[in-house]
Amino acid sequence: MQIAFLLTQTSLLLLTHETNSLQTVDPMAVNKPLQSALHVQQLSWTVAEHRILKNIDLSVTQGDSVAFIGPNGAGKTSLLKCIAGLQQGYQGKIFLQNESLEALSTRQVAQRIAFVSQHQDTPFDLTVNDIVRMGLLANKPLLAFDDINDDEKIADALHLVGLKHKRWDSFKTLSGGEQQRILIARSVIQSPNVLIMDEPTNHLDIYYQHQILSLAKKLDLTLIFSIHNLELASQYADTLVLIDQGQIVEQGNADTVLTAERLERVFKLPCQVEPHPTNPGKRVTFFSGGTGR
Template sequence: MSLTVDQVSWSVAGAAIVRAVSLSCAPGSFVGLIGPNGSGKSSLLRCIYRVLQPDAGSIQLDAEEVWRLSAREAARRIGVVLQEHGGEFDFSVREIVLMGRAPHKALFARDSAEDRRIVEEALRQVDMLDFAERSFLTLSGGEKQRVLVARALAQQTRFLVLDEPTNHLDIRYQLEVLDLVRGLGVTTIAALHDLNLAALYCDQLYVLKAGALVASGPPATVLTPALIQAVYGVPAEVAPHPRTGRPHIVFLPRCTEVAR
C-alpha cells in the first residue's frame, strides 16, 4: 500500500500546526518522521489516521481518499500504535489485542478460532504470549507498548502508523519492535525521537520544524550536522557507521571538559 500526503494543513484556534506538508511512502517502505517536540509530527499522523480532519490538502492510500472512507473501512487499512495508554478498566492483555479484530467483525459475529489464532500469533511476535491473561493495567510502560503493537498486528492492515513506538521501551525492545515492524514488509510511517534509530531503520526521512517540512530523503543525505543544528539547535557529528553503513550521530555537549 502506498501513502500520498499532498499539501496537508491543520490548524487549531488560528494557530497553524501543520503547514502544507506533502510526503509519500512507497509500498513496503519504512518512513520516519522526525523533528523536535511540538513540530507537528503527531498532528500530521493524526490527520493520516483520521482523528484530526485537515483544513486543506489530501491524504490518499493507494489512490483512495482516506477521509472519504468509513471509520470501519479505514480501520481495515490503517493500523495505529498510539502513545495513549488510557483507560481505567481492567481488560486482560488478550482482550486488548482482540480489539484489533473489531474492524473485521460483523455486528453479530462472535470471536472465531481464526481471531484467537491471530491474537496469539500477534502476542507471540511481541514476546507477550505469557502475559495473555494478565491485566493490562498492571503492565509496565514498555509491556503496554508491546501489547499495543500486537493489537495493531492483529488488525492485519497493510499500512501502519506508529507514534513514538519506542517510547518507554528499553533498548532491547526498541530494536525488537522496529525489527519486527520492518520485517513485516508493511508500509509504515513512524514518528521517531531517536535520530540514530531513525537512521538505522528508515528508508526515507521527513523532517518537520514548526509544522513545515524542511528536508526529506534517505537518512544519509538528510542527517547532516548542518540540518541537526538548524532543526534541533544542537551541534553534532555525523559519520557513516563502519558496520551498518548508516549515518551515526554523536551529539556534542557544550561543557568543554567533555567535548574538549
C-alpha cells in the same frame, strides 16, 4: 458486550457511522506513484488560528518504513494523526492506495491503517486477550461473538510478538516494552496495509527500543513512525522525513537528511554526523553551546 473495548481509538473510530461511499480516485488526476501506499498533497492544519502543519507533500511507497524526526512541537504527531484519519478540519488531500481518505468510512480507514499511540492508559483492568481482540473489530460486526478462527488469530499474533504466555495477564501489569508488543499484536490482526506508531520507543530502555523497531520493521506492512532518536531512525527507516515548525525540511535517506548543517539549523545545537561503526545507520552527536530556540 465488553464495553471497555469501545474506549480505544480504533473502536471509537468504528463507532462513528459515516455514509460516505467508497470513491476511487483517478490516478491520472493527481501526481502520485501508482504503487503508493500513502500520498499527501498540500496538507495544512490550523487550530485556533495557529497553523500546526503547513503545505505538507509526502509520498510513501508500499512496504517502506518511514521515520518522522524533528524537535518537540514540530508537528510529527499531528501529521501522523491526520494521516490516520484521527484529525478533522485539515486542508489538502490524503490518499490511501489511490483512494481519498475523505471518501472512506471510518471502518474502511481502520481496515487500512493501524495506529499505535504513545499514550496507552486503559481505564479498565483489561487482559492482554481483551486488548488484542480489539484489532478484530475493524473486520467484523461490532457485537459479533468470537469464533475459533478469532481465537487462533489472537494466539498467532501473540506468538508473533513473543508474548503468547501473557495472554490472560492484566495489560496493566506488563512492562512498557511488553505493552508495545501487545499493541503491535493488536495491529497485526487488524490486517492493515499501513502501521503508524507515534513515538513507539518513548520511555523504553535501549533493549526494548531495538526490539520494538525490529519487530515492526519485519512485519509485511508499510511502517510510518515518529521518533526522537536519530540514530535509531537512520538504522530502521528506509526514508527519513525531517519536520520543523509544521513543515517538511527534507526527506530522503539518512545520507540526504542527516547532515550536520541541517540538523544544527533545526535543533539549534552544534553536532557531528558520521557513519555508525556497527550498522548501516548514522551516529549523531550533539554538543552544548547552541543558539537556543
